[in-house]
Amino acid sequence: MNLTMGALLAILGGVIAAIMGGVGSAIGVGTVGQAAAGVVSEDPSKFGKVLILQILPGTQGLYGFLVAFLLLVQIGVMSGEIIGGDTGLTVSQGLMYFAACMPMAVGGLISAMYQGKAAVAGVGIVAKKPEESGKAIIFAAMVETYAVLALLISILSIFSITSIITG
Amino acid sequence: MAKQNIKKIEILASINDVKEIVDLVQRKGIIELSDIPDDNLVDKLSTSQSFGFYEKYLNEVKNALKTLDKYCPKSKGLLESIIPQKDNISLAEYLKNADKANAYLGYCYDINAAEKQIEESATSIARCELVLENIEPWLDLDIPMKYSGSKTTSVFIGTLPENYSSETLKTALLPYLGDEDRYECEIISSSGKQTYVFVICHNECKQLVYDALRAIGFAYPSDPTKHPPRVRYERYNKQISDLKDKSDKALETIKDCAKYRRDIEFAYDYFSLYKEKYSAISKLAVTENIFILNGYITEENAKRISDELEKKYTVAINITDPDENEDVPVELKNNSFNGAVEGITNMYSPPGKNDIDPNPVMAFFYYALFGIMLSDAGYGLLMVIGTAIAKSKMKLEGAMKKTVDMYFYCGIATVFWGALFGSWFGDIFEVVAKNFFGVADLGAKINDTLGFTLFRSGIALWFQPVQDPMRLMRYSFLFGIIHLFAGLFASFYKMWKANNKIGAICDVIPVFLLITGICPVGAGILSVNVPSQLKNAGLIMAAAGAVLIVLTAGRDSKNIVGKLGLGLYGLYNTASGWMSDILSYSRLLALGLCTGVIASVVNTMGTIPQNTVAKACLLVPVFIFGHVVNMAINLIGTYVHTNRLQYVEFFSKFYEGGGRSFTPLKTNTKYFNIKED
Numbered sequence: 001m002n003l004t005m006g007a008l009l010a011i012l013g014g015v016i017a018a019i020m021g022g023v024g025s026a027i028g029v030g031t032v033g034q035a036a037a038g039v040v041s042e043d044p045s046k047f048g049k050v051l052i053l054q055i056l057p058g059t060q061g062l063y064g065f066l067v068a069f070l071l072l073v074q075i076g077v078m079s080g081e082i083i084g085g086d087t088g089l090t091v092s093q094g095l096m097y098f099a100a101c102m103p104m105a106v107g108g109l110i111s112a113m114y115q116g117k118a119a120v121a122g123v124g125i126v127a128k129k130p131e132e133s134g135k136a137i138i139f140a141a142m143v144e145t146y147a148v149l150a151l152l153i154s155i156l157s158i159f160s161i162t163s164i165i166t167g
Numbered sequence: 168m169a170k171q172n173i174k175k176i177e178i179l180a181s182i183n184d185v186k187e188i189v190d191l192v193q194r195k196g197i198i199e200l201s202d203i204p205d206d207n208l209v210d211k212l213s214t215s216q217s218f219g220f221y222e223k224y225l226n227e228v229k230n231a232l233k234t235l236d237k238y239c240p241k242s243k244g245l246l247e248s249i250i251p252q253k254d255n256i257s258l259a260e261y262l263k264n265a266d267k268a269n270a271y272l273g274y275c276y277d278i279n280a281a282e283k284q285i286e287e288s289a290t291s292i293a294r295c296e297l298v299l300e301n302i303e304p305w306l307d308l309d310i311p312m313k314y315s316g317s318k319t320t321s322v323f324i325g326t327l328p329e330n331y332s333s334e335t336l337k338t339a340l341l342p343y344l345g346d347e348d349r350y351e352c353e354i355i356s357s358s359g360k361q362t363y364v365f366v367i368c369h370n371e372c373k374q375l376v377y378d379a380l381r382a383i384g385f386a387y388p389s390d391p392t393k394h395p396p397r398v399r400y401e402r403y404n405k406q407i408s409d410l411k412d413k414s415d416k417a418l419e420t421i422k423d424c425a426k427y428r429r430d431i432e433f434a435y436d437y438f439s440l441y442k443e444k445y446s447a448i449s450k451l452a453v454t455e456n457i458f459i460l461n462g463y464i465t466e467e468n469a470k471r472i473s474d475e476l477e478k479k480y481t482v483a484i485n486i487t488d489p490d491e492n493e494d495v496p497v498e499l500k501n502n503s504f505n506g507a508v509e510g511i512t513n514m515y516s517p518p519g520k521n522d523i524d525p526n527p528v529m530a531f532f533y534y535a536l537f538g539i540m541l542s543d544a545g546y547g548l549l550m551v552i553g554t555a556i557a558k559s560k561m562k563l564e565g566a567m568k569k570t571v572d573m574y575f576y577c578g579i580a581t582v583f584w585g586a587l588f589g590s591w592f593g594d595i596f597e598v599v600a601k602n603f604f605g606v607a608d609l610g611a612k613i614n615d616t617l618g619f620t621l622f623r624s625g626i627a628l629w630f631q632p633v634q635d636p637m638r639l640m641r642y643s644f645l646f647g648i649i650h651l652f653a654g655l656f657a658s659f660y661k662m663w664k665a666n667n668k669i670g671a672i673c674d675v676i677p678v679f680l681l682i683t684g685i686c687p688v689g690a691g692i693l694s695v696n697v698p699s700q701l702k703n704a705g706l707i708m709a710a711a712g713a714v715l716i717v718l719t720a721g722r723d724s725k726n727i728v729g730k731l732g733l734g735l736y737g738l739y740n741t742a743s744g745w746m747s748d749i750l751s752y753s754r755l756l757a758l759g760l761c762t763g764v765i766a767s768v769v770n771t772m773g774t775i776p777q778n779t780v781a782k783a784c785l786l787v788p789v790f791i792f793g794h795v796v797n798m799a800i801n802l803i804g805t806y807v808h809t810n811r812l813q814y815v816e817f818f819s820k821f822y823e824g825g826g827r828s829f830t831p832l833k834t835n836t837k838y839f840n841i842k843e844d
Contacts, residue, residue, distance in 0.1 A: 156637070
């Protein structure tokens with residue numbers, strides 16, 4: 001196993017993606033939870049509807065986790081054999097992985113926070129017009145598109161970088 | 168045609184039959200009543216009083232049921248608590264019981280009175296207990312608390328702050344009274360921060376002792392007794408036990424009434440039907456001898472109800488087409504496969520006047536896209552089994568039945584895609600084979616046994632997205648383009664049918680040419696091997712499409728500059744819009760990967776220990792917990808994103824919405840289904 005500076009940078013990238021996605025989701029889910037609790041205290045039967053809204057900003061945490069996990073698999077940490085041959089990952093290769101993780105890290109953090117805000121507003125819709133709760137979900141889900149795009153670019157970069165390195 | 172043809176119906180009949188006819192209409196549940204305005208020719212029936220009565224009765228019944236649920240809850244099965252079940256009763260039985268509804272209401276009054284009694288008793292008991300609490304420290308005093316002394320003596324009964332004994336009290340009073348023995352005291356009781364004292368002294372030094380006591384914080388009790396405290400204590404104890412008896416008796420009454428629960432539920436349905444009926448009657452118009460009922464009805468039902476009414480009553484029925492600019496409700500009729508997604512469409516908005524019913528076009532895509540995003544055959548199988556049990560064991564109706572159907576078909580699609588992608592609860596089969604049976608490559612082994620290549624990669628019938636995400640990405644875009652083209656052709660069909668043939672051709676064909684033409688080039692960018700002839704042909708096609716858009720998009724403008732400007736703008740709009748729409752389908756890949764990878768992580772975590780037994784012991788709980796959580800989160804994500812693809816990408820191609828659902832007057836019951844004989 002070659003624990004080089006490059007490997008460290010790559011892992012650091014994955015870890016940051018997981019952390020920032022998780023932080024963003026925690027903030028988002030937390031804010032929606034507060035608003036949702038207010039609605040449920042008035043009308044407990046709306047629990048199911050507001051729960052879905054609360055879970056929506058939670059996916060960024062999953063995406064961050066997914067990027068980190070795929071990165072660990074791709075650079076061979078999970079299998080115990082880090083790629084890059086005898087010399088291990090070079091610093092520039094490590095930085096490539098690091099950069100690949102950044103879209104998910106930043107995109108995940110910020111989109112989760114704003115998705116949380118959109119979902120809080122959606123909780124207001126559920127409180128006043130429960131029959132329109134589908135629209136509330138869509139408003140919040142629009143924000144998630146950018147987390148999905150960030151996830152995609154991160155994953156595709158990680159896969160392509162691996163195929164460049166391993167040939 | 169899945170959108171039903173709606174007709175206007177006008178029923179005129181003798182005023183004597185009004186109740187029976189409205190009853191019949193309500194039981195059939197096929198006419199949406201419209202309000203007839205009050206004018207000089209007709210009158211309105213005033214129903215607000217009866218309506219108010221039924222509303223009041225209904226509230227009584229509701230409260231009674233709530234009380235019953237509180238004290239004698241009905242035991243429900245797990246499924247039943249998710250989807251409430253209704254009992255069937257025949258019309259004859261309904262009518263028979265209807266006569267008893269007032270008696271059933273009586274039970275409700277009893278229950279509500281008893282509940283009120285219980286609540287009042289509880290408040291009174293709490294009040295009495297407070298009194299008891301105040302009097303308890305005085306129980307050792309055997310004279311009335313109000314006693315203030317005899318002819319020659321003065322008595323002070325009250326509380327002192329802080330904890331005193333006779334000695335410490337004496338020390339505390341020393342600065343005020345000096346050494347002399349001027350008083351006699353008895354400590355009745357003391358508790359933490361308070362001392363309850365009895366002090367007696369000669370009348371002569373009454374003022375002195377009183378001032379001294381006041382100085383250290385003496386206070387008379389707020390509510391002194393006329394008799395020794397124990398008398399009051401016992402009186403209140405008696406009161407409490409009386410109240411408890413009363414409350415117990417009331418509870419007994421409620422429990423007795425629990426056996427009438429079914430009757431009370433019947434009364435609930437009965438009164439809610441009546442409430443609705445009277446609000447319907449207020450929409451009718453009447454003259455001295457006849458009444459008029461106006462409403463909307465589907466064409467196929469119109470004939471049937473007129474035949475039935477004409478056979479039974481003397482009526483005149485007029486069925487006409489609604490006016491062009493009338494707010495006509497929309498009723499859809501689809502088979503189970505297409506109808507299951509009606510709920511999704513209605514959540515966006517029911518079809519508007521010019522819309523076609525989108526459900527037949529979108530149902531297949533909805534299930535397919537849902538399947539790609541959830542993409543785990545194990546989860547799909549659970550959905551199919553769960554919904555199949557619900558469908559077979561329970562009486563489902565209306566929207567609930569459609570939702571269950573929808574998840575059933577989504578589950579089938581999920582199994583299909585999951586099998587193609589080789590994901591069964593992640594990679595559980597491979598993990599088990601590898602860890603417990605020493606088979607390193609399960610798919611290859613099965614292929615060897617079968618003698619042909621069933622599994623191309625792992626246990627995937629097609630390919631594993633994790634191995635080749637780019638491939639799934641290309642297919643995601645392809646599925647997206649197919650989905651969007653379906654929307655595009657739906658818009659063609661819609662415009663063609665609305666006799667806007669120029670619009671249909673000009674707005675659809677160029678876009679189709681442009682997008683189809685760009686596809687080979689796009690595929691080339693995504694590293695697909697496309698022959699250059701195909702690319703060139705595509706480019707010519709796209710160019711033709713682009714030119715046609717520039718030429719036709721501005722056709723509404725009057726002058727040539729406007730035409731050209733709008734045309735160019737149209738081209739830009741089409742190109743950028745379609746580009747972002749198609750890219751949006753990359754979420755198929757992202758969500759599909761998300762489910763599969765996390766499911767695999769769960770399995771990996773379950774097999775961390777080296778020892779086989781420990782592995783098995785850990786795997787079972789980790790498997791159950793991990794996959795339940797993963798499935799729940801991904802189900803919600805998949806549902807949301809499938810809806811988004813339908814609403815934002817697909818509907819924007821042809822669907823406007825803005826319609827109003829058909830809401831007929833019907834027997835809207837909660838506990839019973841009334842079946843016509």
